[in-house]
Amino acid sequence: MDVTSSSPQIDAQSPPTSWLSDDEFHVLEAICETFFPALDPPANCDQAQATYYRASASDLHLAPLIAETLGREDEEIRADVRRLLALLLSPTTGLLLAGTARPFSALPFKQREKYLLAMAHSPLVQLRQGYQLFKRLTGFLFYATPDSHGHNPSWEALDYQPADPPSPSAARPLQPLTIEQDSTLECDAVVIGSGAGGGVVADELARTGKNVIVLEKGGYQSEADFTLQEAQAMNDLYLKRGLLSSKDLGVAILAGSTLGGGTIVNWNTSFRTPPDILAEWEQLSGLPDVFTGSALQKSFVAVEQRIQINTANSAHNRQNQLLFEGARALGYHADSLRRNAVGCEQRCGTCGFGCRYGCKQSTLKTYLQDAYEHGARIIVHCSARRVLIEQGRAAGVEATVYDPETHTTRQLTIQARTVVVAAGAIHSPAILLRSELTNPHIGQHLHLHPTTTISGRYPEKVYPWQGVMQSAYSDEFGHLHGNYGYKLEVAPTHPGLLGMGSPWHSACEYRENMSYSAYRSTIIVLTRDKGEGKVTLDRHGELVIDYVTSVFDRRHILHGLRQAARVHMAAGANEVISLQSKRSQLTRQQLEQQGKRAWHHFDRQLERNGLGVNRLIMYSAHQMGTCRMGKDPTQSVTDAHSQVHGVQGLFVCDGSVFPAASGVNPMLSIMGLAHQAAQYIKSTV
The missing domain is CATH 3.50.50.60 (FAD/NAD(P)-binding domain)
Structure with missing residues (x-):
């Protein structure tokens, strides 16, 4: 996503909001402030927590940042965004989604929350797509964007320690060829x-x-440039600044650039x-x-x-250890995986942002x-x-x-x-x-290994962003149907990715749930997909990714979510949460009180709440x-x-x-x- 290491510097001659009308930008501001309003902090909280709850979308300039980010997309995407904002400007849409014939920005806060949730759960795929667009962008930017001093108002409360700036004296051993003319x-x-x-x-x-x-x-x-900050890395190291996705936003695609x-x-x-x-x-x-x-x-x-592949650098951080222990406790396969890294020593956890220490081969x-x-x-x-x-x-x-x-x-x-x-x-x-x-x-x-996550909240801090990022896996369910099934692995989750993926049911509940980020561990269900998609070109010669997870593959994903939840609970989690828009959650207290009935209810809940397009956030880091x-x-x-x-x-x-x-x-x-x-x-x- 196109954000810098500080708050955005707005060019008065060509502001990033210029492609939007005043009314459209006003709606965008209202969306951001509904997802992230200034909230009253809990009683008896410390200063860091108070700062966290009182921070709002406007404090981090989310609306201009999103306008700038989307303004760099092609003409057709910008037109789609403007059509979506036009819907939110319509009193008729307000009547249908919030019960009041008023534009979104004219509604009181609670009705705006209701409006956004109606979009998230709508049977109309376009409304779910619009909700996901704004929810993912605001969630990522609110938790990943540094202020002018290089810090984010949520990081201290989340116990997240950003990396120090890179050393300008680090080696740059290559000298790319300069092209100064045709x-x-x-x-x-x-x-x-x-x-x-x-x-x-x-x-x-x-x-x-x-x-x-x-x-x-x-x-x-190179090592001289890697800031190891989430927002900067997305801008500098990923295709489309981390915004690449299937055309319906059903799958968020991470690919290096x-x-x-x-x-x-x-x-x-x-x-x-x-x-x-x-x-x-x-x-x-x-x-x-x-x-x-x-x-x-x-x-x-x-x-x-x-590239020096080895297992000597596959020591587990806490998150990988939980997967390993939980799988073994259930009698499932669990093992250490091989990695092309030397000398990791659990010192960072930022492999996805480049390796400043030169360990990654x-x-x-x-x-x-x-x-x-x-x-x-x-x-x-x-x-x-x-x-x-x-x-x-x-x-x-x-x-x-x-x-x-x-x-x-x-x-x-x-x-x-x-x-x-x-x-x-x-x-x-x-x-x-x-x-x-x-x-x-x-x-x-086109195959994407469609992947989703189930999160476990633990009684002690896990710090899912620290240490070796991926070192344990389970292949217990790799052959559910012939050569098709899934692996269980873990994914490093820094605040921006957590903010992007975590379900939103209200501004207050979402902020509270995110405050426990350091206590969360994520297990991903990495599916070998039998279904296919395609890459085509639009009329401007730009690529379009058309991919919908097949019914066959969704069955494996559902199976994987259920099993990943059991691994979390076997490892000691207090609760598990899926990334579905509708609430899919199970607590240890429910298990202790209801036993197998609680598992049965949760399993049904996962299926009932749906795995369809933009009902569950899906990711892909593998394109084939x-x-x-x-x-x-x-x-x-x-x-x-x-x-x-x-x-x-x-x-x-x-x-x-x-x-x-x-x-x-x-x-x-x-x-x-x-x-x-x-x-x-x-x-x-």
């Missing part, structure tokens, strides 16, 4: 994307003496693709030996050695550094528009380079007979579609399948060597080549397949 460059191979796939291929080609150029859409951030890609912001989890999944991929693709042969296993070994520290030392040129803030194709062969890339200091954009053409698209399963198909390739499977078969590999060009996009069917010299090397979902955190799967493909690509350049 330019044409030549090379042997151009790699679009610098993450798990692109970084590996760039190094493999560069170390054989090939002239390589790497294009990265994001900027260059910085030099090093997702390997900069992921949580270090390093699973090899399971053998049963590889066998399934072989059957689906019709490609013998690509997934089950010895070559891929050798590539896994090579990658694991370079991202492609920035490994493969990209190696490629750079072997002569590869790297260009950041570079958006690849399309691949140039001549007579059935790749001929280069057409791109633009943005200068954030001068706010100028330069045209860049790369001439190369080998093009490797590694922009991720969201952007890679978009690039191929803009390149006028007509294969109907480009952008289809949109340029899938296969033998048959009529059923797939890329061949056994990750080369696009029908186009010589054009390769795709990222999660989009998966024939189906991996079922595990996909970083190592991507790197292994990219390493294997690179051995062939080297012979063709």
Whole structure:
């Protein structure tokens, strides 16, 4: 989300609210003040708690921040927002939702609360979508945005300690190429994307003496730049500043957009693709030996050695320990997972904001550094528009380079007979579609590992934002139906993410529940999805993500929520809460008084309150399948060597080549397949 490390500085000549009318902005202010009014603090509270309760949306300039954030979206999204605000300006909508024929901003506070809850629970998907848009933005910004002194009025009350500023003397070992004018460059191979796939291929080609150029859409951030502040990290390190989602907002999508890609912001989890999944991929693709042969296993070994995968740095923080203990108490599988990190020592908990200590063995520290030392040129803030194709062969890339200091954009053409698209399963198909390739499977078969959370509140402080972020997991339910099921893992939850996801039933109750953030532990249900979505282009050539969690996958999510709740209770939680808009909650007192009846009621409550679009917040940090590999060009996009069917010299090397979902955190799967493909690509350049 586009917020800075201090309160927003409003430019009087071009205010961020200028795309909204005065009436529209007034409604936006009223929405923010309804979610976050100034409240009377509880009796006998300390000064930090009093400050927390008295803080309001206006104190943090939430309405201008949201207007600025949404103002950077494309024209169609801004038009949708204005249509939504027009509904809230209508007295008729007020009559339908709050029982009073008045615009939203003219209603008294309690009726505005009622109005927002009616939107949240509405049978109309557009109203639920509008509620989620504003609830998520206000929740994130209220708890994540620092003031002009670098602090947030809620942090002290939540017992949240922000990181110190980074050291300006920290090393910046790479020097990206500067593009100061419209330019044409030549090379042997151009790699679009610098993450798990692109970084590996760039190094493999560069170390054989090939002239390589790497294009990265994001900027260059290193230990000298990582502020480790949630709001700043979303702006600097994530696609669309953390706002990326399916078109109906049903799934919030986290994807890296910085030099090093997702390997900069992921949580270090390093699973090899399971053998049963590889066998399934072989059957689906019709490609013998690509997934089950010895070559891929050798590539896994090579990658694991370079990024130093180990379990020595998988010591559990309190949150991971609770998952481990709760699962074992129920007789479920529980184990430690492997991570590509060294020397973590439980000292931060901010892997998703970049690793200031250099512990995370991202492609920035490994493969990209190696490629750079072997002569590869790297260009950041570079958006690849399309691949140039001549007579059935790749001929280069057409791109633009943005200068954030001068706010100028330069045209860049790369001439190369080998093009490797590694922009991720969201952007890679978009690039191929803009390149006028007509294969109907480009952008289809999108898998997201739809994920949701159930929260446990414990009697002692857990600090879910401290220590190793992800080190324990349970695979007890990984095979509910064949190869389909889910994993239980934990997710680090800093105040902004907690504020975004926690259910809101009233301003006062929400503020009180959030005051217990340090006592909460989160267990995620990571689903291997059988259902599919797609990535397409709108009339402006911008990508659109169309994905609705299938009925089959929702059954697994429901099963996972029920089991995660039991793990929490077995680990000692006092209550569990789902992320559903309608209240789904179970307390230990209810269990002690009612026993199995309490579990039965809670299980029914989870199902009755719904898992449909915008009734339950769903997340995705894993995107796969949109340029899938296969033998048959009529059923797939890329061949056994990750080369696009029908186009010589054009390769795709990222999660989009998966024939189906991996079922595990996909970083190592991507790197292994990219390493294997690179051995062939080297012979063709």
